[in-house]
Amino acid sequence: MTTPGQTYGVSPFFDPVAHDLGLSRAAVATAYTLGTLAGVLPAPFVGRWIDRRGPRVAGVLIGLALAVACVVMASSNSALSLTIGFAALRGAAIGALSVGEPARDQSVGS
Amino acid sequence: MTRRGLAAGAVSFALALGGMVFPLVSEILMRHVGWRSTYVVLGTVVLLTMAVVGGVLFRTRPEQFGLAPDVGRAGDTTVARARSRCSPRPEALRTVVFWTMSASERRLATHSAQGCCSITTICWAATACPASSL
Numbered sequence: 001m002t003t004p005g006q007t008y009g010v011s012p013f014f015d016p017v018a019h020d021l022g023l024s025r026a027a028v029a030t031a032y033t034l035g036t037l038a039g040v041l042p043a044p045f046v047g048r049w050i051d052r053r054g055p056r057v058a059g060v061l062i063g064l065a066l067a068v069a070c071v072v073m074a075s076s077n078s079a080l081s082l083t084i085g086f087a088a089l090r091g092a093a094i095g096a097l098s099v100g101e102p103a104r105d106q107s108v109g110s
Numbered sequence: 111m112t113r114r115g116l117a118a119g120a121v122s123f124a125l126a127l128g129g130m131v132f133p134l135v136s137e138i139l140m141r142h143v144g145w146r147s148t149y150v151v152l153g154t155v156v157l158l159t160m161a162v163v164g165g166v167l168f169r170t171r172p173e174q175f176g177l178a179p180d181v182g183r184a185g186d187t188t189v190a191r192a193r194s195r196c197s198p199r200p201e202a203l204r205t206v207v208f209w210t211m212s213a214s215e216r217r218l219a220t221h222s223a224q225g226c227c228s229i230t231t232i233c234w235a236a237t238a239c240p241a242s243s244l
Contacts, residue, residue, distance in 0.1 A: 003152075004132075006129065012140065013145050019146065056170045063164055067156045067161070085243070099197070
């Protein structure tokens with residue numbers, strides 16, 4: 001359920017967001033790249049936290065974070081807030097939830 | 111853990127299906143309610159699936175169900191053998207396998223932005239992780 005933060009989940013929003021905020025596609029892409037970079041930096045620490053807490057608690061809290069990130073994206077109204085929204089979205093989906101997937105894969109389907 | 115192949119296959123199938131369906135659903139929703147409301151809908155779906163369903167279905171440790179995480183039943187001697195192959199960080203960082211797998215994880219050749227972030231993350235992970243965690 002990381003789709004809203006995956007590249008293929010974000011790409012349908014590019015043109016509508018750029019048009020609505022009066023930004024170029026390049027500006028939105030830059031915000032996306034910077035947001036991705038900022039979002040994945042805490043990943044090693046998130047991984048250690050997931051190891052300590054287990055996939056159940058971590059999965060629920062990261063899911064909450066991803067839902068909040070979607071709301072942050074929905075309230076973006078400038079290039080800066082868009083970058084923050086992308087950082088939250090990419091951080092929760094790529095930097096956290098994807099990190100937790102191996103732990104989750106070990107624990108479901110048993 | 112038993113039936114790991116089936117579980118991994120189900121996860122891969124669901125990920126691919128989600129990747130195919132959600133962009134289409136997002137586009138249809140955007141045409142009717144706009145991109146802001148679409149993000150609110152996606153956030154609600156994430157909340158319901160991850161926070162609610164995940165909280166009910168996720169299991170923290172296979173050992174609680176008498177199963178070992180890697181192979182066979184808990185107490186299986188092959189588990190101890192598998193664990194003994196883990197490398198400490200300095201040793202792992204000197205292997206071609208670690209760098210090759212880390213670099214290929216984010217498909218450097220096709221996604222330059224992700225690739226740049228991936229390299230940064232790998233270097234970051236190499237310095238931030240404790241010596242025993244890799």
